[in-house]
Amino acid sequence: MKKLLILLLVCYSTAAFSQTKLVEKVPQVEGKIVIPYEKYVLDNGLTLVIHEDHSDPVVHVDVTYHVGSAREELNKSGFAHFFEHMMFQGSENVGDEEHFKFVTESGGTLNGTTNKDRTNYFETVPSNQLDVMLWLEADRMGFLLPAVTQEKFEVQRSTVKNEKGQNYNNRPYGLFGEVNAASLYPYGHPYSWLTIGKLEDLDRVDVSDLKKFFLRWYGPNNATLTIGGDVNPKEVVKKVEKYFGSIPSGPAVEPMKLAPVTLDKDRYVSYVDNNIRFPLLLFTFPTVPTYHEDEAALDCLSEILGAGKSSYFYKKFVLTQKAIQASTFHPTSELAGEFTMFTLPFPGQKLADFEKQVRDILVEFEANGVTDADIEKFKANYESNTINGLASVRGKVSQLAAYETFRGDPNYIAKDLERYLAVTKEDVIRVFNKYIKGKPAVIQSVLPNAETEPAAPDNYKPATEGENPFPTIDYSELSYNRPNDGKFDRSKKPVPGQSPLVKVPEIWKENWSNGMKIIGTESKEIPTVAIQITLNGGHQLDAKDPGKAGLAQLTASMMNEGTTSLTSEEFQEELRKIGSSISVYAGQNSTTISINTLLKNLDKTLALTEDVLMNPRFDQADFDRNKKQTIEGIKSSETDPAAIASLVYDKLIYGDNHIFSVPSSGVTETVENISLDDVKSFYKKYYSPSVGELVVVGDVSKEEILPKLSFLKNWKGEKVTIPSLKFTNTTGKTKIYLVDKKEAAQSQIRIGYLTDMEYSATGDYYNSYLMNYNLGGAFNSRINLKLREEKGWTYGARSYFDVGENPGPFTATAGVKANATDSSVYEFMTVISDYKENGITPAELEFMKKSIGQKDALSYETPGQKAGFLRRIVHYDLNENYVEDQMKILNKMTKKEIDQIAKDKLKTDQMVILVVGDEASNIEGLRKLGYEIVRLNTKGEPVDGNTMEGGK
Structure with missing residues (x-):
């Protein structure tokens, strides 16, 4: 009888930890964009997705819970984000602050994020640390609540309040999102508040409310565990069964379905923000959820209207020096989307005029229609972004997790790319007519002071009280069901295996007679090439004429403004057609030319690089615009507490007369002194291979790339002497x-x-x-x-x-x-x-x-x-x-x-x-x-x- 009992216990234990079903296995396909994986479902409903990739000795673990702020209720906002904090505060077998400690001491990185629709927790660690990560994640999934205390609750409530203060209340334009959400969505709609929640809601709840929220939404049946990297799938399945298999399922979770958001008329809203210099005018139209059949075409419309130097918004507002920024974007979520158009006008202009000009743009777009080039650029950029997103195991795992969570199909990347590459001109016009043309929007004015007039008087005030028209959740019957692990002792932290052998990239070097130093490595994981040209000097060269501090950075800005044969707009359009990027920027000690391209477009991208480096346009109108933007940006930073702190701190550290006491962008007085001739002179004197360093990383060998870089090898430039600076600590007594x-x-x-x-x-x-x-x-x-x-x-x-x-x-x-x-x-x-x-x-x-x-x-x-x-x-x-x-x-x-x-x-x-x-x-x-x-x-x-x- 005793032997029979033991046998039954063993069978029960085995069943508890091994009822895992293989759902599908997707292999790599040569020449196709695929993230290979195996998908399993445990008996408790946990979905497991495994991606095997031995290119680096790392593993990325992601636990995505299908719960975000959309599952919160009126007057109880911020719970999902609050739990993002609480999940790092220890669990039954993991002490306070030990989650961060264990991951960090393993050489790894970690974090958690929350949005409207999901919360995820993730770690990237050396591959020998997988057991420790699974133990940590399983412990907070199944054993968090015994460790949640009122004291921890109060500390994290205070931390969240400080996050709200730092990232919203104290940040320029930090509250526009909160105003927009409340104005666009109906009262009580779960998107009508931000993920961080409302402070008054956090103040009114207690720790028991938070525990109930966890019990309702954080069960294994509402989670996807995605593991990628240097792993063996069979071993991963056994480990996941061991750590997660006994955690009981939570209540069933049904998909949330809400009616599309509609507006009956334009809603004008405004508020005053004392941290800003430029007013903000924002149009927001309700659109469609993520993966909707119209999403891709709306994204394309957004790019045509407001992305790049050929866009309507750039030409209408930025190029004409009416605004420091102007753009459009189309973020979507699981339940709804938002088509947003915004401008940041220079001071002294009327927002009412800008509202009219935004409406004029829509009329102009309708008259002009969509071109083949518009579609070509949109598709090239989407393809490039998709491929570059697969550069890390974290990028691949995150994509698999998102597709599984919201589509139930980790193998959606090819279909996702296909729907974007299938967009037509007719599709774009159709969605314009359906969602934008003549449709009401939330029109928000953010004002730097009470004297600034909004685009129009406010005609809408979001409701703050009343009956909740949306469904509520019954949390009364929930109770904690502690997992039964049999003889498995979770109190003991797993012992990591032997540390993996880390291979430093194989590098090649070359020095050219013109002074340029070259270093590179071949990387075949994705078909891309990244090139970085560094010209030493940067802001330090401004020390030669401190009265024109900011010259290095303004020169770099001008290098982005086209060539002698291509206008700024034409140059950027050539890049967008091939999904490549070339950007020039200057910092304290160097100027950098950063080049990124798909391998198939390397030759075209390098030809454009040669043109911009050797033949910069230096047009007076471009200079005037860049100079004005720089000065206005400097003035704007004078209202931002963080920017003020950085400026004043550098002055105190380096001393009033040191070049580093002035930001790389300069200050208003010094930038005012800079002329286009100064920029031309700076370029001629200091853009030289004599201070150059070249880094090449990508799917290309030394023998393949060097002939393509002959224009740099043949580059002649002046001998550059970087000024020597004195550094003296003059702080004195604290x-x-x-x-x-x-x-x-x-x-x-x-x-x-x-x-x-x-x-x-x-x-x-x-x-x-x-x-x-x-x-x-x-x-x-x-x-x-x-x-x-x-x-x-x-x-x-x-x-x-x-x-x-x-x-x-x-x-x-x-x-x-x-x-x-x-x-x-x-x-x-x-x-x-x-x-x-x-x-x-x-x-x-x-x-x-x-x-x-x-x-x-x-x-x-x-x-x-x-x-x-x-x-x-x-x-x-x-x-x-x-x-x-x-x-x-x-x-x-x-x-x-x-x-x-x-x-x-x-x-x-x-x-x-x-x-x-x-x-x-x-x-x-x-x-x-x-x-x-x-x-x-x-x-x-x-x-x-x-x-x-x-x-x-």
């Missing part, structure tokens, strides 16, 4: 510098000093990077845990050393809620001082070594990652095996060494403490911290009565 941003919802904090370090892959900089990792370099760092996870004062806080070929600062930074400003400064300085005085703990040292030591598996996967790796080698003249040298340093690093670096580098008595926030409400608290307080204006200049003594 002080608080206060910039008054009246009634700011958040305060921006920057703390730091100018170091004497330059970049060194195996020297002082690398050692300092290791030291800072536990202080402010990782999510689980002391600074972030204190200010975000313990106090709930910020959406995120960190510290870092920002150095390159020149010395740069150590900086600690965060945006914090206004009423915690003084407390945040105190905690920042307390945490940094404690780390300096008492050093790293043995546990932190072990965490740092594990985390950084295993990161290499994720370092060379995408073309962008490979390009960054190669650029470091060629720019800093590094040994190709420098990563191995770094690992030796890491493995030998001791607590004593880290502690000494902290004492040397954390100069707590010589730091700038910058606060940009509301002075009236913060000044008394800041005084109590005991530092001298210096008052500055938004340009970093002293104001009258600027110095105030602090007191204990």
Whole structure:
């Protein structure tokens, strides 16, 4: 009898963990766009999709729950997003903050995202860490609720409020989406609020409400687990059965069906935003859901009207210097879509005039119709974007997960591409007539002040109370059903297998007689080529004439404005026809020409690259427009607290007379001094192969690419001397510098000093990077845990050393809620001082070594990652095996060494403490911290009565 009982238990256990059905297997097809996979369904309803790809020793795990803000109810918004936060706060067998800790110390990355229709959680890790990731995800799917406490609930509620403050209330134009949603959708419609929810809703709920929401929507039968990368599908199935098989199904989830949104007339709405300079005019028409038969044609219409330099909106508003930006876009969701047209007019113009001109564009479009070139460009860009989206295992897994969640078909990528490549001119005209022409819209005006007139007086005010006309959910009968695992002990974290062997990309090098240094690697995963030409100098060259700071960046902007044979519009159109991109931009130390193309269009793209590099157009009208846009952009940044903080902080760090105290874009006074002749002269003097570095990554060999780059090899240019700059730390005694941003919802904090370090892959900089990792370099760092996870004062806080070929600062930074400003400064300085005085703990040292030591598996996967790796080698003249040298340093690093670096580098008595926030409400608290307080204006200049003594 005993033997029979044991046999029955074994059979039951086997059944519990092995009833998994293979639904389909899709192989790779030569010459076709396919993401190969195997699809399974567990007995509890969990869908499992596996993508096998051994190109890199990494694995990506994605759990997508088919629940977003659309499953919330009136007066209970923000739950799905709230749970995105709560799911990282520990579960029954995973301690507080340990989810981030375990993933980070494995060398991986992780996050979660929420939108209207789904929530996903994902990790990318070395392939030996798969068991740990499955254990973590299964524990929060089946064992989260026992670990949810009121204390965690309160901390994360505060964190979400700070996210709302940082990304919405305190950000320029941050509230237009909230106003738009409430105005477009009926009262109570689940799209009538944003995913982040309303603060008043978060304030009225308690932890029990949140638990009920989890029980209703987060069962395995409402989830898709997608795993891709260096895995064996048979082994993956067994592991998933082990970790997820015993989790009970949740309540059945039926598809949500709502009537299409309609408007009976134009709805005019407006609000004042004190953080902006340019007013915003926004038209939004209700359209169709994702995957609707009309979606692709509407996307095409959106591109024709407002994407690229040949678009109607660009020509009507930007080219004529009426607006700094103007565009259209067509985002869609599971239940509805929104066709949006917007303009950001320069100040001093009437929004009513812009409304008329937007309507005139629609009339003009109807008269002109759609051209073959319009369709050609649209299809080329969609195909290019689709292929480039498959560059990483994360990109492929995310696509499989989305197709399974919303189509029930992971193999939808070819069908998706097909419906876009099938769009015709007639389709575009048809959807224009059906959804846009003569149809009512929400017309929103965002105003910089109360004196600015909206496009028309408001005629609509979203309802804020009344009966809910939409269905509600009965949460009363839900209860937690703890999984029964038999003898499986979930309290023990799985032991990872042996770390995978990481192969640094095989590289080739070449140096040309004109001074250009070339480095490349062949990558055959997708048929694309990425080329990066770096010309050293950038903003640093502005030091030769500081009165024209911003010249390097304005010259780069002009390089995007066509060639002597092609106007700016014509040049961009040639690129759009082949789905390629060429962009030129300048930063602090370099100008970069970034080129991306499908392999089949490489020759055409390089011909355009040669033309723009050797024959820039430099047209006066283009210059006038770019200069005006630059100046207005600078003026606009003067209202943004984060931009103000960056500007003032650089002034305090580098000193008033240093070129780096001025942004790369310049300031209004210096840009005003720049002429087109200055741009031409800068190009002639400093666009030269003598300071050039070339990186090639893609589906092309050295022998194939070099002949195609002969125009660069034959390039002649002047010898460039980059000015040598002096860097002196003049901070002196630690002080608080206060910039008054009246009634700011958040305060921006920057703390730091100018170091004497330059970049060194195996020297002082690398050692300092290791030291800072536990202080402010990782999510689980002391600074972030204190200010975000313990106090709930910020959406995120960190510290870092920002150095390159020149010395740069150590900086600690965060945006914090206004009423915690003084407390945040105190905690920042307390945490940094404690780390300096008492050093790293043995546990932190072990965490740092594990985390950084295993990161290499994720370092060379995408073309962008490979390009960054190669650029470091060629720019800093590094040994190709420098990563191995770094690992030796890491493995030998001791607590004593880290502690000494902290004492040397954390100069707590010589730091700038910058606060940009509301002075009236913060000044008394800041005084109590005991530092001298210096008052500055938004340009970093002293104001009258600027110095105030602090007191204990």
